[in-house]
Amino acid sequence: MFDQVAAAPPDPILGLTAAFRADERPEKINLSVGVYQDETGKTPLLECVRQAEQRLAEAAGTKSYLPISGLADYTAAVAELALGGDHEAIAGKRIAAAQTPGGTGGLRVAADLIHAVLPDATIWLSEPTWPNHPNIFAAAGVPMKTYPYFDAAGDRLDIEGMLAAIGDMPSGDVLLLHGCCHNPTGVDPTPKQWRQIGDAAAAAGVLPLLDFAYQGFADGITEDAVGLRELCRPGAELLVCSSFSKNFSLYRERVGALMAIAPTAEAACAVQSQLNKVIRCNYSNPPAHGAEIVNTILRDAALRQQWEGEVATMRDRINGMRHALVDALAAAGVPGDYSFMTQQRGMFSFSGLTKDQVNRLKEEFAIYIVGSGRINVAGLTPSNVERVAECIGKVVG
Ligand SMILES: Cc1ncc(COP(=O)(O)O)c(C=O)c1O
Structure with missing residues (x-):
């Protein structure tokens, strides 16, 4: 039966992450899947979560x-x-x-x-x-x-x-x-x-x-x-x-x-x-x-306060990277006004990059963005934002 089954197309977003993992170029950057990363590129375990898990482990409830x-x-x-x-x-x-x-x-x-x-x-x-x-x-x-x-x-x-x-x-x-x-x-x-x-x-x-x-x-x-x-x-x-x-x-x-x-x-x-x-x-x-x-x-009042602070940290970092990207694009002399990116909200920025430009970023520069031109701003860090801006400049120029 199964030898008749045709392969399904890869998921457009998770499929890109699989391609990213398989990419051996050390300079690769993943700005595709919607996952928050901190300034070191790690998806953090929140401190409030760590403390809550500790309490739950100590309470050792049932698994029914x-x-x-x-x-x-x-x-x-x-x-x-x-x-x-x-x-x-x-x-x-x-x-x-x-x-x-x-x-x-x-x-x-x-x-x-x-x-x-x-x-x-x-x-x-x-x-x-x-x-x-x-x-x-x-x-x-x-x-x-x-x-x-x-x-x-x-x-x-x-x-x-x-x-x-x-x-x-x-x-x-x-x-x-x-x-x-x-x-x-x-x-x-x-x-x-x-x-x-x-x-x-x-x-x-x-x-x-x-x-x-x-x-x-x-x-x-x-x-x-x-x-x-x-x-x-x-x-x-x-x-x-x-x-x-x-x-x-x-x-x-x-x-x-x-x-x-x-x-x-x-x-x-x-x-x-x-x-x-x-x-x-x-x-x-x-x-x-x-x-x-x-x-x-x-x-729990204390854990909740801790959580609100940690959400604010994530939010502020993303908004900071929006500004950093717009500044880096200007510094790299990329033509066009990208200030709209600072008005957008949440993890994503709709960059206006075309499918071809997105493809070139992947093939030539190991920068992974979703085909619609959606950038996961939370994947940008102080150490990769300049390179991203320069490479965008090369594909739009
Ligand atoms: C708009 C939107 N809805 C729902 C989800 C689902 O999130 P999850 O199933 O990971 O909780 C996502 C995740 O990327 C999303 O972007």
Whole structure:
């Protein structure tokens, strides 16, 4: 049987990392996959995580199964982190929630839920979006369409195009939004634009699904929830996929959550049962360790303060490297104005480099960037930024 199977194409982002690992040139630089690195090029184990793991090891709990929807303490802490502890949706018990294996697991459960309970819905993705979004919804059998998002000429959000598209969406469809740090463009709505998006979605009767993978990486942990809190109006319905891969640097622990915010507590109970049903026949129940770490940190005042400081350090380093890259491009005499990169938010910068230029950077200079021209700014360090700028100069010149 298997000798008839054709090879699948490599994943456009993770495939690049495999090629990077195999590259023997010592000067190689990986700016492709969305993983934070510190100024020495290492993906850190956060100190708050180290301390939480120590406590968990000493408490030596059981390894029995978690419930299908995961640790209830953890999902409650996630809701408070996302919405604020005093939010009306929490007090009104309007939230069905599940601990999921990473943000990707949360998105897949959301996709399965949509397929099960909203069989006529189409999901609308921003153009462009994270390349795994279409894979996930296709695998779950949810039809997809795209809406305009990025105005490449102006390096800004195409808010007019986006609002017009939302206005034309059929009622009952699902609108996928990035909570902050839009991947790949780094361009987010302003608070005023979030209000316009919320108004348009409510008027059209579409269900927002917020992919919230970078809370704390743009302006701050609370500040980055501005869009979510705008959309989560009294009685409003919403899906939210949180990931703690980046902001807790827990990538390989696979820790995330899905929240379905329903109009009433009764509706939330019914949605919870449907959520449990789709999880049961997928991975049955989630892995515990990552969620126990996040729960321990969020529920301890000292660890939480430590975490907030460590998120700020990561955020500040990324923003510092944005400025360093723009300065280095100017110093290397690269033609063009790259100052827009300092306005973009989160880990990524949409550089405007073409596929050919990206390819030359890889072939000639061992610098790995995603084909869309998306640079992982968190892969830049004080010791590689000048070389990156010079090589960009050689391929655009
Ligand atoms: C926009 C977006 N959503 C979701 C994820 C999923 O993150 P994970 O599954 O690693 O938690 C990522 C990771 O790169 C992302 O960029």
